Amino acid sequence: MNRDRAALEALDREDPLRGFRQRFALPEGVLYLDGNSLGALPRAAMARLERTVEEEWGEGLITSWLAADWMEAPRRVGDKIAALIGAGPGEVIVADSTSVNVFKAVTAALSLRPERSVILSETGNFPTDLYMMQGIAAFSGGRVRAEAVAGDAVLGRLGEDVAVLLLTQVHYKTGAVHDMAEVTRAAHAAGALVVWDLSHSAGAIPVDLNGAGADFAVGCGYKFLNGGPGAPAYLFAAQRHHGAAVPVLSGWLGHAEPFAFEDGYRPAEGIARFLCGTPPVLGMAALECGVDLMAEADMGALRDKSLRLGRIFMELMETHCGEFGFTLVSPREDARRGSQVSFAHPQGYGIMQALKERGVIGDFRAPDVLRFGLTPLYLRYGDMLDAVLQIRAVCETRAWDDPRWKVRAAVT
Ligand SMILES: Cc1ncc(COP(=O)(O)O)c(C=O)c1O
Numbered sequence: 001m002n003r004d005r006a007a008l009e010a011l012d013r014e015d016p017l018r019g020f021r022q023r024f025a026l027p028e029g030v031l032y033l034d035g036n037s038l039g040a041l042p043r044a045a046m047a048r049l050e051r052t053v054e055e056e057w058g059e060g061l062i063t064s065w066l067a068a069d070w071m072e073a074p075r076r077v078g079d080k081i082a083a084l085i086g087a088g089p090g091e092v093i094v095a096d097s098t099s100v101n102v103f104k105a106v107t108a109a110l111s112l113r114p115e116r117s118v119i120l121s122e123t124g125n126f127p128t129d130l131y132m133m134q135g136i137a138a139f140s141g142g143r144v145r146a147e148a149v150a151g152d153a154v155l156g157r158l159g160e161d162v163a164v165l166l167l168t169q170v171h172y173k174t175g176a177v178h179d180m181a182e183v184t185r186a187a188h189a190a191g192a193l194v195v196w197d198l199s200h201s202a203g204a205i206p207v208d209l210n211g212a213g214a215d216f217a218v219g220c221g222y223k224f225l226n227g228g229p230g231a232p233a234y235l236f237a238a239q240r241h242h243g244a245a246v247p248v249l250s251g252w253l254g255h256a257e258p259f260a261f262e263d264g265y266r267p268a269e270g271i272a273r274f275l276c277g278t279p280p281v282l283g284m285a286a287l288e289c290g291v292d293l294m295a296e297a298d299m300g301a302l303r304d305k306s307l308r309l310g311r312i313f314m315e316l317m318e319t320h321c322g323e324f325g326f327t328l329v330s331p332r333e334d335a336r337r338g339s340q341v342s343f344a345h346p347q348g349y350g351i352m353q354a355l356k357e358r359g360v361i362g363d364f365r366a367p368d369v370l371r372f373g374l375t376p377l378y379l380r381y382g383d384m385l386d387a388v389l390q391i392r393a394v395c396e397t398r399a400w401d402d403p404r405w406k407v408r409a410a411v412t
Contacts, residue, residue: 001315003312003315003316003319003385005382005385008312008380008381008382008384008385009381009382011308011381012380012381012382015305015380015381016298016301017297017298017301017302017305017376017377018380020293020296020297020377020378021377021378021379021380023042023043023044023293023377024040024041024042024043024226024377024378025040025041025042025043025046026040026041026378029359030359030360030361031359031360031361031383031386031387031390032361032375032378032379033360033361033362033372033373033374033379033383033387034361034362034363034371034373035223035224035226035373035375035378035379036200036204036223036224036339036340036371036373036374036375037223037363037371037373038222038223038229039222039223039224039225039226039227039228039290039375040226040375040378041226041228042226042289042290042293044289044292044293045226045228045285045286045289045290048285048286048288048289049282049285049286052068052281052282052285053282055068056068056070056281057281057282064281070279070281070284073094073279073281073284073285073288074093074094074095074232074272074275074279074284075090075093075271075272076288077094077234077284077287077288077291078091078092078093078094078234078271079092080288080291080292080295081094081202081225081234081291082236083295084202084203084207084225084291084294084295084299085198085201085202085207085208085209085217085219085236086206086207086208086209086210086211086212087209087210087217087236088210088239090239090270090271091209091210091236091237091238091239091271092234092235092236092271093234093235093271093272093274093275094221094232094233094234094279094284094287095232095233095234095235095274095275095276095279096232096233096235096276097230097232097233098128098197098199098218098219098220098233099128099131099132100233100249100276101218101233101234101235101274102128102129102132102166102195102197102218103132103135103136103248103249104235104247104248104249104274104276105195105216105217105218105235105237106119106132106133106136106164106166106195106216107136107247107248107249108216108237108241108245108246108247108248108274109163109164109193109195109215109216109245110136110144110163110164111244111245111246111248112193112241112244112245113163113164113191113192113193116160116161116162116163116191116192117143117144117145117161117163118144118145118146118147118161118162118163118164119133119136119137119144119145119146119147119163119164119166120147120148120149120154120157120158120162120164120165120166120192121133121146121147121148121154121165121166121167122148122149122150122151122154122167123148123149123150123151124151124171124173125148125166125167125168125171125197126168126172126197126199129166129168129197130146130148133146133148133166134146144163151176154167154183155183155186158186158187158189158190158192159190160190160191162187162190162191162192163192163193164192164193164194164195165183165187165192165193165194165195166194166195166197167183167194167195167196167197168196168197168199168200169196169197169198169200169201169205169207170199170200170201170204170205170338170339170340171200171338172199172200172365173329173342173365173369173371174329174330174331174342174369175200175330175331175337175338175339175340175341175342176330176331176336176337176338177201177205177331177335177336177337177338180196180207180208180209180212180214181208181211181212181213184212184213184214184215185212185213188213193215193216194214194215194216195215195216195217195218196209196214196216196217196218197217197218197219198217198218198219198236199218199219199220199223200223200224200338200339200340201219201338202219202223202224202225203223203224203225203226203294203302204223204224204306204338204339205303205306205338205339206299206300206303209236209238210238213238214236214238215237215238215241216235216236216237216238216241217235217236218233218234218235218236219233219234220233221233221234221283221287221290221291222287224294224339224375225287225290225291225294226289226290226293226294226377227283227286227287227290227291228283228286228287228290230283231283231286231287231290232279232280232283232284232287235271235274237271237274242269242270242271242273245273246267247267247273247274247276249276250265250267250276251275251276251277252277253272253275253276253277253278253279254267254268254272254273254274254275254276255267255268256268256269293377294377297376297377301376302376302377305376306339306374306375306376307334307337308381309374309376309379309381309384310330310334310337310339310340310341310374311334312381312384313341313372313374313384313387313388314328314330314332314341316384316385316388317343317388317391319388320388320389320391320392321388321391321392321395324345324391324392324395325345325346326343326344326345326370327343327344327345328341328342328343329342329343329344329369330342330343339373339374339375339376340371340372340373340374341372341374342365342369342370342371342372343369343370343372344368344369344370345368345370346368347400347401348364348368348369348370349364349368349405349408349412350400350401350402350405351370351391351394351395351400352364352370352412353400353402353404353405354394354399354400354402354405355390355391355394357399358390358393358394358399359390360386360387360390360391363412364412365412366412372387
């Protein structure tokens with residue numbers, strides 16, 4: 001395939017998603033390959049936040065809980081996210097962080113399998129998922145055990161003691177994709193429930209929770225959904241579990257009648273029982289803009305472009321950086337790759353810092369992985385060539401070999 005600049009620019013001219021880029025406020029001279037970590041700023045969010053702060057908060061004050069529909073935002077935005085992940089209305093709620101939602105979903109699933117004791121996951125899963133499992137086990141006083149096995153051993157480990165399987169659909173480091181339908185089927189056949197972490201899936205690949213028969217899911221608002229730093233997360237619970245799944249984080253807003261101020265907790269009907277405390281209104285307003293924008297895009301076109309960006313990036317790396325010792329850690333096969341391409345390199349940390357100084361922003365994940373997020377809404381095919389040529393320049397000049405980067409920063 002011809003991957004010279006003219007060929008890539010021709011692809012950009014024909015790109016059905018090309019109009020989306022101008023809907024984001026992207027800094028000049030920056031190639032942003034980190035939308036899988038923190039999505040870019042939708043222009044609509046700037047105006048929306050101004051209005052929410054000045055009018056709704058400043059003038060409406062507390063009346064805005066009703067007048068500006070703040071109270072309904074967790075359900076309203078949840079329904080919009082539901083449409084992106086194959087869930088139905090009333091099955092997704094926006095609340096809390098992904099970590100807290102992992103806790104809520106796993107404990108709810110445990111409440112549906114009281115005779116079983118194991119929470120199962122894969123080694124190398126995103127740490128917060130593993131840590132939450134470990135915290136739940138520690139708190140359970142011996143009732144529950146947390147166990148992680150290698151990815152290819154997960155299905156074989158399913159057995160009569162496994163209550164919940166917790167997996168991230170698209171791996172945060174490698175971008176490898178689990179087959180949600182197949183894994184869910186196997187878990188159900190073994191009598192277990194599944195909690196899917198969709199942090200790197202929603203807005204990145206087509207997701208069909210109900211098509212796969214999923215039980216619970218959680219995910220981040222600030223990555224591919226472009227909801228802003230620290231955006232609230234979301235939780236999916238399949239309708240069939242709403243009645244019996246008992247929330248352990250039994251906060252007042254998940255009560256059947258919060259404003260009855262009863263002493264005893266009675267869970268709300270439906271997804272609202274997974275609310276806990278007061279929703280973060282400003283974060284929710286920004287998130288809604290990101291979700292609305294994503295909802296305008298055709299998921300088929302998005303996936304096509306994401307995969308093609310990935311193929312082009314990998315090919316260009318082979319052509320221009322083949323001699324510099326990068327090892328591809330993402331699956332080459334389209335069906336198994338999410339919306340990122342990652343390479344391992346012994347000097348990965350220094351290379352990424354040198355790239356950032358040159359305006360190419362990706363990130364580094366210990367011990368040696370350079371992650372490049374490919375976000376089809378605002379990246380261009382030509383950007384792939386520019387990024388790879390900068391990587392080449394960093395390697396040729398050994399710009400990574402700088403004393404400033406011998407000590408790692410708090411955020412990598
Ligand atoms: C798979 C996965 N789960 C969870 C999180 C983070 O959760 P939280 O929003 O609670 O920090 C991340 C963050 O990168 C992630 O990649």
